[in-house]
Structure formats: structure tokens, C-alpha cells
Amino acid sequence: MTRLARLIGLDTVGSLVAGFLLAPVCGLAHAEDWPHWNGVNRNGTSSEKGLLQKWPEGGPALAWRVDSLGGGDSAPSIAQGKIYGMSSREGKDLVWALSEKDGKVLWTTPVGETHVQRVPQSKEGPGCTPTVDGDRLYVLGMGGNLTCLDHATGKVVWQKNLIKDFAGQMPMWSYRESPLVDGDKVICTPGGTKATIVALNKLTGETVWESKLEEAAAPTPAPMPPPGRGGFGRFGPGSAAGYSSAIPVDFDGERQYLQLTAKALVGVSAKDGRVLWRYNAPANRMGISCSSPIFQDGMVFAASAYGAGGGLAKLTKGGDGKINAQEMYFTNKMQNHHGGMVVTDGCLYGANGGNEGGALICLDFQTGKVLWDKRGDKKVAKGSIALADGRIYYRQESGTVVLVEPNKEKYIEQGRFEQPDRSNTPAWAHPVIANGKLYIRDQGLLFCYDIRSK
Numbered sequence: 001m002t003r004l005a006r007l008i009g010l011d012t013v014g015s016l017v018a019g020f021l022l023a024p025v026c027g028l029a030h031a032e033d034w035p036h037w038n039g040v041n042r043n044g045t046s047s048e049k050g051l052l053q054k055w056p057e058g059g060p061a062l063a064w065r066v067d068s069l070g071g072g073d074s075a076p077s078i079a080q081g082k083i084y085g086m087s088s089r090e091g092k093d094l095v096w097a098l099s100e101k102d103g104k105v106l107w108t109t110p111v112g113e114t115h116v117q118r119v120p121q122s123k124e125g126p127g128c129t130p131t132v133d134g135d136r137l138y139v140l141g142m143g144g145n146l147t148c149l150d151h152a153t154g155k156v157v158w159q160k161n162l163i164k165d166f167a168g169q170m171p172m173w174s175y176r177e178s179p180l181v182d183g184d185k186v187i188c189t190p191g192g193t194k195a196t197i198v199a200l201n202k203l204t205g206e207t208v209w210e211s212k213l214e215e216a217a218a219p220t221p222a223p224m225p226p227p228g229r230g231g232f233g234r235f236g237p238g239s240a241a242g243y244s245s246a247i248p249v250d251f252d253g254e255r256q257y258l259q260l261t262a263k264a265l266v267g268v269s270a271k272d273g274r275v276l277w278r279y280n281a282p283a284n285r286m287g288i289s290c291s292s293p294i295f296q297d298g299m300v301f302a303a304s305a306y307g308a309g310g311g312l313a314k315l316t317k318g319g320d321g322k323i324n325a326q327e328m329y330f331t332n333k334m335q336n337h338h339g340g341m342v343v344t345d346g347c348l349y350g351a352n353g354g355n356e357g358g359a360l361i362c363l364d365f366q367t368g369k370v371l372w373d374k375r376g377d378k379k380v381a382k383g384s385i386a387l388a389d390g391r392i393y394y395r396q397e398s399g400t401v402v403l404v405e406p407n408k409e410k411y412i413e414q415g416r417f418e419q420p421d422r423s424n425t426p427a428w429a430h431p432v433i434a435n436g437k438l439y440i441r442d443q444g445l446l447f448c449y450d451i452r453s454k
Contacts, residue, residue, distance in 0.1 A: 059417020072125025191241025
């Protein structure tokens with residue numbers, strides 16, 4: 001089975017192939033689903049082609065919008081003609097499915113009581129992007145309800161709770177992870193002393209393995225982070241879990257899962273959960289780790305805000321068979337809070353800055369050298385990022401969406417727009433690109449824009 005099949009299920013792979021064959025003949029144009037967090041390869045990048053390279057004045061055309069979905073910062077996932085997402089509404093955490101064609105609500109399923117968060121930032125609802133795998137859907141609610149649903153009907157197949165079933169420790173800003181499905185396993189991070197990371201059988205919910213990290217045994221509470229509009233601070237005293245979502249990688253013939261926890265970037269064996277290596281530098285002193293790591297050519301990059309930054313580590317295997325993570329560089333110029341990062345043409349793009357604000361920055365991925373920095377330019381402030389067809393989609397916390405042409409020498413903008421009816425909360429849901437459409441979530445609103453090249 002291919003890596004793609006392991007990640008998103010054979011049924012979804014079939015739909016992707018069908019989408020390619022049925023795509024409009026427009027050069028090398030082809031469509032691609034976005035079946036889970038950060039796209040097909042969980043790296044914020046789509047291989048889709050045939051998209052607008054420059055937006056008209058006012059941005060691309062709005063295809064449709066949906067209102068009153070409920071609160072939450074989760075970005076949607078798109079697969080097999082449906083759009084999936086999470087919200088909180090009327091005291092319940094909900095999972096919903098919409099028609100990809102017109103946004104019509106197909107089903108809505110409650111998966112538990114809404115967790116009442118005692119800190120204000122991102123209290124409106126879940127941050128999880130649903131994971132589609134074949135005919136099933138996997139979600140994680142704020143209170144730790146890990147739920148498997150039938151993708152066609154929304155019927156609950158099985159459910160576990162990270163606190164009750166695995167002695168998990170909830171981070172202060174609640175659980176925000178998007179589950180990883182890989183092969184026959186679903187991976188998530190309870191963050192407790194018994195099980196920091198767990199693997200469950202994706203069909204039954206039965207435990208496959210539990211992985212305990214050293215720091216989980218003796219947690220050290222940290223002070224509350226400073227308040228701020230841009231804060232996505234998420235530290236819970238006693239929790240080894242951050243807010244990052246794991247990625248699967250293959251290194252030297254071994255499958256492993258990379259996760260940025262509250263105190264370290266770690267690699268654990270996909271087979272049994274053994275901790276293979278750890279790299280502490282990318283985790284900050286507050287334990288607030290949000291963005292997923294990036295793996296490329298045997299090297300892994302991870303970053304966080306709150307005075308930390310980002311580091312590139314090269315994985316090597318010693319004569320004793322142990323894997324080492326050798327730091328190649330560390331820079332405080334990529335204090336990526338929660339907007340994510342992408343790599344293209346040897347460059348690393350993402351927002352540098354935490355509660356104090358920040359801006360889009362471009363670094364050399366191999367060396368960490370700053371190639372350009374938009375700090376001080378209020379038109380390109382801190383935000384979240386995605387990449388498709390040679391263009392960066394950058395959504396600022398203000399809600400402004402910008403199209404950027406990647407370039408090592410300078411910042412090149414190819415369009416921007418403002419969504420209608422902006423809420424009064426920071427725009428934290430990441431932009432999503434799928435099948436010629438751009439999706440923008442703003443709490444209870446979901447906008448679908450047509451970004452196909454005509």
C-alpha cells in the first residue's frame with residue numbers, strides 16, 4: 001500500500017484519481033482533495049494545478065457561503081464530494097458534513113458536551129480538523145472526546161475520551177489536535193503520565209500502544225502566558241501535550257510519528273510507540289507548542305513562539321542503531337505561534353511572532369538565514385499559511401487573505417481580499433485549498449471561493 005493510501009484510505013485515493021481524470025483540460029490542471037489537517041501530506045501543501053496566479057481586484061469570486069455553523073477555529077477537510085468540520089453550538093460539540101457543490105448541510109452529529117474553557121482565547125469551539133479515512137471520519141473535541149463516525153451518515157462508530165480512558169492531562173486551552181490516521185492506527189496525544197501519545201485501532205478504538213515521554217512523569221507548572229489578542233497560548237500545568245498535530249515519516253526503513261509536545265519535538269516508533277529521539281529546542285518554556293513539524297530529506301524543522309523559535313535537526317542512525325537528532329541551526333527569527341509553515345524551492349515561509357504580533361518571513365530552509373522579513377509592514381501581519389500551484393495563501397489574523405508569489409529575493413503580492421461579515425475574534429482557522437476552491441472559516445461562517453484559472 002502506498003504512503004498516500006495509508007494516510008487517507010483506499011476509497012479516498014480512488015476519488016483523488018477520479019478527480020484527476022475528470023478535471024478540466026487546462027494545461028496540467030488537476031484537482032486534489034484536502035482530506036485532513038494540512039492537506040494530503042500534512043505539510044500545508046497541495047499538488048493541485050490550474051489555479052489563478054493573480055487575483056482580480058477584490059479577490060476571487062465567492063461561490064457560496066454557509067452561516068450559523070457554530071463557534072470554532074477548526075479548518076475544514078474536503079474528501080469524496082463532502083466538506084467536514086467541527087463546531088460548538090447550544091452546549092454541544094458538533095461534527096458536520098456539507099455538500100462540496102453548494103454547501104448544503106448533509107448531516108450534523110453531536111459528539112459530546114462542549115468543554116467550558118476557563119481562559120478566553122479560542123473558547124468558542126473546537127480547533128480540530130476532521131480526518132477522513134475511507135468511509136470513516138475521526139475528530140477530537142475540546143474535552144478530549146476522540147470519535148470515529150461513518151462519513152456518509154454521521155453515525156458514531158466508537159468513541160474514547162483521552163482523560164477518562166488514558167489518564168490524559170488536558171492542556172489549559174483544551175485539546176486542539178487533529179488526529180492522524182496511518183495504516184490501521186489512529187494517533188493522538190492525551191499528554192498524561194500514563195500515555196503521552198497513543199495509537200488506537202482505527203476500526204475498533206482498542207489500544208495498540210501507549211507511549212510515555214520522560215517529561216510526563218514529573219510535570220512542572222508554568223505561569224500563565226501574557227494576555228494578548230493574538231494569543232493562542234495553550235499551557236496546562238501537568239500536561240505533556242501541546243496543541244500540535246503529529247505527522248508520519250519514513251526514515252532509514254522505519255516508520256515513525258513526529259510530534260511537537262509541550263517540552264520537546266519527538267519521534268516515536270509507529271510499531272510500538274518507543275521514543276526514538278527527541279529535540280528540545282523548538283519547544284518554549286510555556287509549553288505552548290501549536291504548529292506541526294516539517295520533515296524533508298531526512299531533516300525535521302519545528303518552531304514555537306513565546307521567546308523560543310525554530311530549529312532544524314538532521315536525523316542520523318548510529319552504529320548502535322539509535323537515531324540521533326543533530327541540530328543544524330536554531331533561529332529566533334521563526335517564532336511560529338500557530339499559523340504553520342510551508343517549504344518550497346528551498347525556502348521556509350511562515351509567520352514570525354506570538355502574542356505581540358508578527359509578520360510573514362522567508363528563511364533559507366537549509367541554513368536559517370533570513371531572506372526577507374515583512375515585520376513592520378501592517379499589510380502583511382501575522383497569519384496562517386497554505387501552498388498550492390506556486391502560490392502562498394496567507395490569511396492574516398485580521399481576516400485579510402493574501403496571495404503571495406514565493407520568491408527568495410523579495411515579497412511579491414498577487415492579490416488580496418476581505419471576507420464579508422468578519423466576526424470579532426482573531427481569524428485563526430487556516431486557509432484550505434481543494435478542487436479549485438479556497439475555503440475560509442470564520443467561526444460560524446464558511447466561505448467557498450472559486451480560484452480556478454479560467
